[in-house]
Amino acid sequence: MSTRPVRVGLDVGGTKIDAVAVAPDGEILGRLRRPTGWGEDAVVDSIVQAVTALARETGLALTDIGSVGIGIPGVVDVDGGRVIHAVNLGVESLDLAARAQAALGMPFRVENDVKAAALGAAVLRGASESMAYLNLGTGVAAGIVFGGRIHRGARGTAGEVGHISVDPNGRLCGCGQRGCIETFCGGGALAKAWGRPGALPVQDILDAADAGDPAAIALRDDLHHGAAAAVRVLVLSADVETVVIGGGLTALGSRLEDGIRAALRADAERSAFMSTLRLDERIEILAAGSPAAAFGAALIGASVSEKEIVFHG
Known part of the structure; x- marks a missing residue:
């Protein structure tokens, strides 16, 4: 995992991207929403633009960002960083992590959006059960x-x-x-x-x-x-123990x-x-407007492997 401090998380939906910047202690430093493009090239461009805009609005340099996690609908190959059959985004097969990393020069990880939201909701609740x-x-x-x-x-x-x-x-x-x-x-x-x-x-x-x-x-x-x-x-x-309902x-x-x-x-x-x-x-x-999905994506982006326990902070 990178030693650079800030983790960025993106919740990529069919119409918008919810992006957060997260400090090492778990504090959300900034948040913004931007439209999502349609098709593989447009999705990559939207993600790159969301990261750069978030850094600019939060007062960060891109070099301050240690990792980026993406939660996205569709079938996700977590190890390969590939998204398959994200039909609401016009994506059939996209090497998302590799293409985004090549554009911005920082490590990316990709996860299914619901799994990312589950992790984010669990950590934000502060509960261990x-x-x-x-x-x-x-x-x-x-x-x-x-x-x-x-x-x-x-x-x-x-x-x-x-x-x-x-x-x-x-x-x-x-x-x-x-x-x-x-x-x-x-x-x-x-x-x-x-x-x-x-x-x-x-x-x-x-x-x-x-x-x-x-x-x-x-x-x-x-x-x-x-x-x-x-x-x-x-x-x-x-x-x-608990079922948190969102969506x-x-x-x-x-x-x-x-x-x-x-x-x-x-x-x-x-x-x-x-x-x-x-x-x-x-x-x-889940509370209205909760950043759970983007926050969970930020935690996933900082993880070394999908089997690692992702800690808060």
């Missing part, structure tokens, strides 16, 4: 952290709860299965099932449900019960949180075993 981060957005995925370390599993798929089928007769999922958790509580699947125009389809579903629309009520129930199923799977399979759907606020808690309590009322787990008390909603 096991934790899962459940991302409810267009799709559904999770990351698991034990003792400050991302748990990847044998082939890197630990936490892919969105593609666990809970209803073999349910809606067709993009993965080819039916009734996956994502078909119940993923924003994209809900919008498709709703089938009505609107800029915020999940919010429209909740509004229509409040007004008594039967189709909307059914989809609202799907959202809450699907997210509750994801929490249940994470606790029963990984035995994490775009958390903008729904208490309409999401209260519904998930109610669904978990309803499950507990039907099962003495589930009641003992007290799942409704083991979820948290």
Whole structure:
């Protein structure tokens, strides 16, 4: 790991990059957001520009930056620094770490965005117990952290709860299965099932449900019960102490949180075993505007290997 002090983390999304500069003691020195380009060359250029702009606004020289970590959607080859099938960015196969490093002359590491967010959320909470981060957005995925370390599993798929089928007769999922958790509580699947125009389809579903629309009520129930199923799977399979829920759907606020808690309590009322787990008390909603994903990426950027424990500070 570089002896230079500042670590930079980038959360690269389909429309924007959230960038943070992190001091050795974990203090966030600066933060900015910039648009993300489309296509492999534009993504690299956007990342280079985000790092240089962050350094300029924070009063840093590029030589003050010891490492850069990138959290990005898609399949990530952590050791090779390669991103594959990041469809929302127009990326098929990109040697991201090598190209960014060649442009800026500093070491880069790349991680899946949800796993980066899981690590960042765990460290920012300051808790040492096991934790899962459940991302409810267009799709559904999770990351698991034990003792400050991302748990990847044998082939890197630990936490892919969105593609666990809970209803073999349910809606067709993009993965080819039916009734996956994502078909119940993923924003994209809900919008498709709703089938009505609107800029915020999940919010429209909740509004229509409040007004008594039967189709909307059914989809609202799907959202809450699907997210509750994801929490249940994470606790029963990984035995994490806490499930932190983040992602775009958390903008729904208490309409999401209260519904998930109610669904978990309803499950507990039907099962003495589930009641003992007290799942409704083991979820948290990530604070709005949290830099968890970018912060986690900064920690990953400073790590030597994906098996190293990444410490705060």
